[in-house]
Amino acid sequence: MRRGGKGRAGRVERVTNFEKITASPEAMAEALEAMEPIDGPWDAAFTKRYCSVCKAKNCEKSACLAPEICKDARTLIIWWLGLEAEA
Numbered sequence: 001m002r003r004g005g006k007g008r009a010g011r012v013e014r015v016t017n018f019e020k021i022t023a024s025p026e027a028m029a030e031a032l033e034a035m036e037p038i039d040g041p042w043d044a045a046f047t048k049r050y051c052s053v054c055k056a057k058n059c060e061k062s063a064c065l066a067p068e069i070c071k072d073a074r075t076l077i078i079w080w081l082g083l084e085a086e087a
Contacts, residue, residue, distance in 0.1 A: 045083060046080070053065070
């Protein structure tokens with residue numbers, strides 16, 4: 001990835017938006033979170049994996065099977081980015 005800053009012969013190298021948001025899972029999560037989708041594929045994946053087997057009557061963070069994942073949108077998106085892609 002090219003980074004902003006001085007490159008060869010003092011030229012400023014530019015970074016595209018694509019390069020910026022694909023630099024890391026954290027950068028991608030930040031970009032996706034900023035779009036503020038109502039429901040992303042990460043929500044469906046989390047529900048399928050954890051909520052479908054949860055015994056809580058209502059979604060209670062204190063009773064969550066994976067509180068470290070569902071604590072905020074960015075953490076949930078980073079978790080989803082690490083999952084194997086479905087065919």
